[in-house]
Amino acid sequence: MKSKVYSIFSLLICLPISAQIQPKEKVKKDSIETINLNQVEAQAHRKKAFTLRHMKEVEGTSILAGKKTEVVLVDQKTANLATNNARQVYNQVVGLNIYDYNDGGLQLGIGGRGLDPNRTANFNTRQNGYDISADVLGYPESYYTPPTEALQEVQIIRGAASLQYGTQFGGMINFKFKEPTSRKKILLNSRQTLGSYNLFTSFNSLEGRLGKFSYYTFYNHKQGDGFRPNSNFNSNNAFGAFKYQFNENTSVKFEYTYFHYLAQQAGGLTDKMFYENPIFSNRSRNWFEVDWNLFNLNFHHKFSEKTAFDLNTFGLKADRKTVGFRVQRVGQPDNLNEARDLIVGDFVNWGAEARLLTKYNFFNKENALLLGAKYYQSRNKSRQGPGTKGTDADFNFDTKTSPDYPHQSDFTYPNLNLAVFGENIFRITPKFSITPGIRFEYIDTQADGAFRYVLKNLAGIVIQNDLIKDDIDYKRSLVLLGIGASYKPTDFLEVYGNLSQNYRSVTFSDLHTTNPSFEVDKNIKDENGFTADLGFRGNFNRFISYDTNIFGLWYLDKIGNYIRPADAKSVRANVGDAIIYGLEFFAEADFLRAFRVANRSLMFTGFVNSSFSESKYIRSKIVGVEGKRVQFNPQVNLKTGINFGYKNFLAALQYMYVSEQFSDDSNSPQLKQEDTYGIRGAIPAYGIMDFSASYTYKRYKLEAGINNLLNDYYFVRRATGYPGPGIIPSDPRTFYITFGFKL
Secondary structure, three states, X not given: OHHHHHHHHHHHHHHHHHHHHOOHHHHHHHHHHHHXXXXXXXXXXXXXXXXXXXXXXXXXXXXXXXXXXXXXXXXXXOOOOOOOOHHHHOOOOOOEEEOOOOOOOOOOOEEEOOOOXXXXXXXXXXXXXXXXXXXXXXXXXXXXOOOHHHEEEEEXXXXXXXXXXXXXXXXXXXXXXXXXXXOXXXXXXXXXXXXXXXXXXXXXXXXEEEOOEEEEEEEEEEXXXXXXXOOOXXXXXXXEEEEEEOOOOEEEEEEXXXXXXXXXXXXXXXXHHHHHOOOOOOOOOOEEEEXXXXXXXEEEEEOOOOEEEEEEEEEEEEEEEEEEXXXXXXXXXXXXXXXXXXXXXXXXXXXXEEEEEEEEEXXXXXXXXXXXXXXXXXXXXEXXXXXXXXXXXXXXXXXXXXXXXXXXXXXXXXXXXXXXXXEEEEEOOOOEEEEEEEEEEXXXXXXXXXXEEEEEOOOOOEEEEEEEEOOEEEEEEEEEEEEEEEEEEEOOEEEEEEEEEEEEOOOHHHHOOOOOOOEEOXXXXXXXXXXXEEEEEEXXXXXXEEEEEEEEEEEEEEEEEEEEOOOOEEEEEEEEEEEEEEEEEEEEEEHHHHOOOOOOOEEEEEEEEEEXXXXXXXXXXXXXXXXXXXXXXXXXXXXXXXEEEEOOEEEEEEEEEEOOEEOOOOOOOOOOOOOOOOOOOXXXXXXXXXEEEEEEEOOXXXXXXXXXXXXXXXXXXEEOOOOOOEEEEOOXXXXXXXXXEXX
């Protein structure tokens, strides 16, 4: 209730400020312009035609020629933006495997092509071009996700992004925020949302220009109870971007992001528990808290029309805390007399990335050269041990009460990463170009700390309690190579292809976190391999946009989970060498343009987004893995939908189908009567339908929708740690309604 009052209070403050700053005549003029622009929403959407675009060969100081790219145009989406509904927001991005987090969209979990979706850890995750994850190499999980309501677009570059943006197999995802769009000194955008299970979100942004100075800020509050007991959440997110344009060639921009949320976690379920009652919870003492502070200073300078320079200096100060009753047997009731397991991670890092792009003529053809360098340094800490025996969100260690708690460790992780990279577009003919690239990486991963070894006899009496030092200093250098090509025989067709090396280092949690649900192989090491794309894309007469490609991932020493036959224990290790390959197809059609319907008050489009993939372990020393499919890799991933509009009314209906996938590399089958662990077994196929609609009247907008329209009970995740372990049920049918306005 207090948060609602704060949101309304901030809104009431903004209204008189907006009225006082602007002269009355100017307010009237701008209002008339806004009304005219918003008179026919369907017409505006029809002019833009499609809700997805591909990046140009050169954008800003990035080279994208020959790469598979997808850009989600957020303003064109008719979707549940208030909760960052990933099924709807990313419905046209091919092959994405999406986790449901049941927390109002506070976290994003997407993967693809056999990559684990957990907290988008297999993508290099950025905001306005700079890193936002906990630790780019040592802990690349993204506990913070920008609110979709603040975004202009989301840029996704697949595996070939490894040369420019980091070595990950998944590629890069960049959340690009909105910027001031008018000459107004102040413009308010307010959106208030109510939904099922006491969901309330409040998004309020201010933007404007004052001479050479411009700004964009927002405050976003979310709270809700969740559809299961013990699953309430509360979050606050604030952002400010302040830019000074010295002249048409030089600018400086400072950005600050604050994000905090506290969530109670209902715990996981076994298969039997899920099919008997998917909303059941037997964990009332599990809590999760995140505190995130991001800083960025950007300097941009254009030396000429053909040469530009960007420098991003960024930093992160954050922490993540989890406390709860966590045992291997998911079906075991919570013992209120036992200490809870507590893990606290503190993340402090900073870095700088410089990029210089220049266009030059060679044999009377314009080429482009990109050179860049990155420095990244972090000093993160992780401590695990006994928490209190209470039920509240208490994140204090209690070693005095539980000195013999078995899961205790305390480590510091200093990290250093230096990278130099370059790419060049060589234009062979006006229609054909090749783009080779190279990246050099130096990585120094260290660990300084100790863990406690506790041994008990059969009577439960402690017979050994030793503190064991475990220091690591792992230095390595590597060179990644890649090449891309693009051929454009016509204005509506491009044939593209790329081949790039990739690399992924082991994470801190791979090395030291003690988890009763699985065991980590002591010899676990970095992954490496390469990715390839070959496809064609285009836009024919503005009535159909398409992108079809085949892809391949070759993984060496792939990290995964398998079930050890001797004791049925889940083990995380380098499972073996694997290949993942398939076909991706996307097409979006404007039916009215296709049939030459002249009524501009109407809008009617449809899309098909499908991915068909296969995978196999071609080499493994682990019994029962060679020849098996790779986990998190459904063979069929289909999303399709239609968008309809008449004047100021818009509606969207979509359907998503994902075939069966495995949660471990042993390909353990699902046993619906299994009532012990919940982390083993296949994830069954599921199909979900979503509906959203909006109506705009002058500066006001009303949105509403139903997610999981057919009320299917399903799950997409078997968590081995928090928020489980066990099956994490996805949301049943939910409703939302949003009221927004601009002043």
